[in-house]
Amino acid sequence: MxxxxxxxxxxxxxxxxxxxxxxxxxxxxxxxxxxxxxxxxxxxxxxxxxxxxxxxxxxxxxxxxxxxxxxxxxxxxxxxxxxxxxxxxxxxxxxxxxxxxxxxxxxxxxxxxxxxxxxxxxxxxxxxxxxxxxxxxxxxxxxxxxxxxxxxxxxxxxxxxxxxxxxxxxxxxxxxxxxxxxxxxxxxxxxxxxxxxxxxxxxxxxxxxxxxxxxxxxxxxxxxxxxxxxxxxxxCERESRYFCMRVVEQPTPPEAGPTRGLVLDHLLHGINHRTEPSLLVAPYVHALDELAAAHFGERYAEGLRWFFAGGGAYSLPRAVESLSPDSSITVAELDPLVTLTAVESLGLDPAPMHIVHRDARLALQSEAEPFDVIVGDVFHDVAIPPHLVTREFAALVRERLAPDGLYLMNVVDTLPDPLLIKSLINTLQTAFAQVDIWMDHVPEAERVTFVISATNGTPLPDTIIARHGFVRRWQRMTDAVLGYGRDPRELPILTDDYAPVERLIAGLLIGESQ
CATH class of the missing domain: 1.20.1250.20 (MFS general substrate transporter like domains)
Incomplete structure (x- = not known):
């Protein structure tokens, strides 16, 4: 060759x-x-x-x-x-x-x-x-x-x-x-x-x-x-690096008027009235607002410093800006496209607010002035970012709150024995003297959105009655929830090193508790 x-x-x-x-x-x-x-x-x-x-x-x-x-x-x-x-x-x-x-x-x-x-x-x-x-x-x-x-x-x-x-x-x-x-x-x-x-x-x-x-x-x-x-x-109407998102028309009572909801992945994350931002359709969002109003009384209308961990549909920030125009509102929303969607389709006016597109924990760490109210609205799907429910984060929230400040959050879990809620109460009690669970009724459905309050100030009354919007009332249900099922003392305090969120909400994910 x-x-x-x-x-x-x-x-x-x-x-x-x-x-x-x-x-x-x-x-x-x-x-x-x-x-x-x-x-x-x-x-x-x-x-x-x-x-x-x-x-x-x-x-x-x-x-x-x-x-x-x-x-x-x-x-x-x-x-x-x-x-x-x-x-x-x-x-x-x-x-x-x-x-x-x-x-x-x-x-x-x-x-x-x-x-x-x-x-x-x-x-x-x-x-x-x-x-x-x-x-x-x-x-x-x-x-x-x-x-x-x-x-x-x-x-x-x-x-x-x-x-x-x-x-x-x-x-x-x-x-x-x-x-x-x-x-x-x-x-x-x-x-x-x-x-x-x-x-x-x-x-x-x-x-x-x-x-x-x-x-x-x-x-x-x-x-x-x-x-x-x-x-x-x-x-998906839009896809960002974090979410598949779409805006949907929401059925509401005829007297309520037109509303829209924001769906992130497969979960509805908020419902906004198109022309009345103070009308809070979702009961748990309404509860967050009413708990703050009950805690601060006349100071609510005079203006408070608010920090929102999570924006979503911006339902509550819109309501606060409408009900208390002199309030200072900071929102940490991870996804800029979520904010843009809220502006274009859900009636958000971002001008009166300070919106930070950053992880909520990092954003809160960078704030120097104390807040009167910190709201944790960060659950994604049925889970919640583990680093925002730990003992270390609770300590950070306490440091960034005024002495009589109020920490509010909503979390998805199951009834009748919500293990994540019980662990979360254990965790918050390491930083706050008064930690409570609020419900407007005991639902038949297993999947429930719980509202939690934590403060080192004056305890809230046992019953909170809505001062505006839909006729609702919420009861302190802490003892009833913690007293049923597994003893909270058997459940872990959540830490940055160990926060088994998915295991604790296994009832939502695989149909059984762990």
Whole structure:
């Protein structure tokens, strides 16, 4: 063989090795893009929690592991480049098909009243297990093909594993920092499907015409089905780096007038009257306002210094600004797009307020002047950020409150034995002399939004009667709630080191208490 022929062979081998490595890099990146976008894609149906992410990560790792094993077996039994093209094409096709079925599957799980744990696992498995299996097959197949071109086994295997890892890292950062918020979750899944099929094309060039025709037909049918089913529409009006959000018209009593609600992921986070900001539709938001008014009396109307940990629909900040125009209002809302949505669609006028788009704990730490009222309205979905319910955060709240200041918060938990509420009361009692639970009635539903007050000032009266808006009254229910079920002394004080929020609200997530 001539020297020229050897050169051509070397060049061809290097080109193919480069192509194999690039395919491993890109397919691994696309799998991690799918993993990151999975949380957002599933959020409108099951929300976002530790259990949700556990299901997503576990399912994708399981699929990847099975794919790696199958790829190794296939490689030993004669797997070829055409095999790589086939699995990449199937992965891309499945991504498109998943967009057609997600709404139907999500609706069925809701109708079946599946627990959040079982629903999150079912959705993750149905939508992402098979793509992970198909993509997992690629690396061992291409590594085996590369070893036929380069005898340096250690070098080839190490390079392929490194490229897979680098691709995963790039996919993670690209999706989390940029792609989800600029492209949207469903469009991003479609893009991943198309790119996976494009990766398959070079490997299928030598395939029989019937194979190419079948794949083209399947893709055409899937795309047509996607368009006809409105699979790209989804339920999000806007997507930020934190939330899938939409504004919905809310049914209220005819005398109340028109109201709108803000839905973040799959949970309604606030209801605003379009023209009367002081009319608080949600009972728990109304309670927060009335507790502050009862605590401070005439000082409420004269103007207080308020700090809100969480903005959401800005229902209470709007009401305070309307009822007490001389108040100083600071709102720490993590997501700027939530604020923009409240301004454009929920009647918020941000001019009289100081709005900080920052984590509430960091924002509160940076404040020097004491506040009269601090409101914690930060639960997301059914959970609450753990670092905002700990003993250390309670101490920070106490330091930032005036001596007679009032800390108010709302938290979702279950009846009749709310373990998170009991742990939270234990925690707040490390910083406050008077900690109470307030309810306007004892609901039949298991899922309840509790209102908690904490102060080192004068205790509130046992009954609070609404002074404006809907006719309501709230009772101090501390002893009744704490006295039923598990002894609060058996439950932990929440700390920055140990705050098992998801375990304590397991009744909401998996249907049982821990």
């Amino acid at each position: 001539s020297k020229h022929s050897n050169c051509e062979n070397d060049t061809s081998a290097r080109s193919r090795l480069f192509g194999y490595g690039l395919t491993v890099l890109l397919s691994s990146a696309l799998l991690l893009v799918l993993e990151i976008v999975a949380g957002r894609l599933l959020a409108p149906w099951i929300g976002v929690s530790l259990y949700t992410w556990t299901s997503i990560i576990g399912v994708i790792l399981a699929g990847l592991s099975l794919g790696n094993w199958l790829g190794g077996v296939w490689a030993d039994r004669g797997g070829s480049g055409r095999s790589v093209g086939t699995v990449l094409g199937l992965a891309g096709l499945y991504c498109i098909l998943s967009l057609i079925g997600i709404d139907t599957l999500g609706s069925r799980l809701q109708e079946a009243e599946a627990s959040l744990l079982s629903a999150s696992f079912a959705l993750a498995a149905a939508l992402f297990f098979l793509p992970a299996v198909f993509i997992g097959i690629v690396t061992p197949l291409l590594t085996t093909l590369a070893l036929r071109l380069d005898a340096r086994a250690g070098h080839v295997v190490g390079r392929m594993h490194a490229l897979a890892a680098v691709g995963s890292i790039l996919g993670t950062f690209a999706a989390g920092y940029w792609l989800v918020q600029w492209i949207g979750s469903r469009a991003l899944v479609l893009m991943c499907g198309i790119l996976l099929m494009l990766l398959a094309v070079p490997f299928l060039r030598g395939a029989r015409r019937s194979t190419q025709t079948a794949l083209s037909l399947a893709v055409s049918v899937a795309l047509a089905g996607l368009l006809l089913s409105h699979g790209l529409a989804g339920s």
